[in-house]
Amino acid sequence: MDLPETSGRPDGLAWAVAFPPDVRPVAGEPRPPGQGGWDWLHYDLVHSRARAAIEAEPVFPPFALRLLTGTDETPRIVSDGEAVAGVLPSFARTSGPDQQEIVWWRFAMLPGRLITARRRPMRSLADVWSALRTGPVPGGPMELLDGAITDFARDARRRVAALEDSLDSAEDTLLDRSLSADLSGVGPRFGLVRRDLTDIKRALTPLVRLLDEDAEELPAWAKQIPHDAARTVLVGALEEIAALHDRARALQDELTTRLAEETNRRLYIVSVVTTVVMPATLVVGFFGMNTGGLLWANHNWGTAFAAAVCLVAMLGTLLLMRWKRLL
Template sequence: MLSPTRSIPGLVWAYYVDPAGGTAIRLEPDGELPSFADGNGFLWLHLNLVDTRVSAFLDDFPGLSAEAHTALTTHETHAAVTVDEQLAFGTLVDFQREFDAETRDIGWLHFALSDRFIITSRLQPIRSIDRVRAALEKNPGKCGNPMQLFEMLVAEFQRGLIKVVMEMTEELNAIEDIVYDSELRDERRQLASVRRVVVRLYRHLRTLLSLMRRAAASDEEDMPFGFDEVARRLCARLESVDHDVHALQERARLLHEEIDSKLSSETNRHLYILSLMTAFLLPASLVTGFFGMNTTGLPFADGLHGTLSAFGFIAFSVFLSWLVLRRAGIL
């Protein structure tokens, strides 16, 4: 037996999959884990790392190396894929899931697998893992071994990523319609939220893709049987969506530059108008400043039409300013 009959700490679910019989039996939390001495089945344990006893439970799990144990219980938030001692283990990037909705928040799924078991663990609920579980219950024959289950997990993440890309494409379409409309509106705040998600996805996706390529090129003696073929297929899947995310990132960047350009043009236009107003009013300000000095001997101080004459000087100075700007080609 893998473990004596006792409650499994942090257990979200456990399945014993028998591909030959086409069955996926869900095990009870306090039930007895099956023996791998006979049969061609494999075990899938999914654990919640919120329970601090998970680490002690995995200490006694047969066939699990110290490095794989660390990978399953770590709280680090970066992708990792390692093959060693006929084991594959690491951390996959995915989307978090709330109780009643899917989110775009990045989540982390830790895994370790051999030819007889696959163990997954997480802190927050993950979007892809529930869909893979539903697919396993619906058609257990699809998972002939833990490698295929691992491939389903990454493929489901890719499908979820495509869905997010399509949603963000629609958001960018709406922002683009506003940006290129005749009426100027600042959509930088809405665009910033889209760019933040795209940049994070692109960074983690590129990292995961590089790790998959490196794992596929590892020594065959270190990797579980069939892992190299699975890794190559997953690389092809991730490369296809990588191009889409990159194109989305470039489109968001160009839209941000277009918004900045239009806002800069509008600001320059306002500054141009203010500069013209300043140029027109500066001579008038000099005239009013001159007649407002309250000193003796000012022109028109004793006449009946002094104020009218001063207004005439103001009008003449504004006309002179307009004439100078016109001849200079500014107007």
């Protein structure tokens, strides 16, 4: 089964997969409810008729249909005691390897039927679809949902690993004392890493809370999947994010210290030059007054004598600063 972005149907149905008992999944036309096994229907909400097609589903309660077609992107899982519906995150399927744009998809499920909907292509459901060709077949809608959550958490851990590599490179630049002139580009890299980590954390944290707190509210048929794998990967990803966040903050503090040292060094050089030149400036100002009786005004070597006085004043200032241990 190749992944379709759209089936070409007029109702916005991207794909329909039937899971008959004891056989491999079959992709094709959607089956009516109650045909044995269970079914997975996936809609593209960008299609103008997708909303009407979803609202025409006869087996789902109104709250589930409203959530499927809504626009609120708050992650949640809700149930009325029989049906389960919710909003979950995923990485956009169109983003590059160095991007981690997070998008949201919606679902509603009963023991024999799962409907998912999205407005943009995403990786989690695409990976689940691809796994249906050769991988293990989900035993039901809740197991497929658990697989999608686990896939998103693993994607997040891979993204965190990529951010760690980026942080390693920035850290090498920061710790190399010979590259002080390149530190101006290190700060934005730390900022980008911390921003991406925060985005991923904001998507993962509600999932852990949902799996821990909302499990008691699910119907009995949905509690058969313990979500142990998803919870383990999610918690591991959050721990890695917390450690990397602390490391990025420590490196940013180190960068601030290094930049302050560099600024102080430059100010010190400016101060030394200003102090050394100041006596010579005073001498030049004195001989530039053009008043009567000015020393050496009519002497052929007057300019040379004035220059010599400037040099002696500067040298004296340098010796004084060395004596006072200011250099």
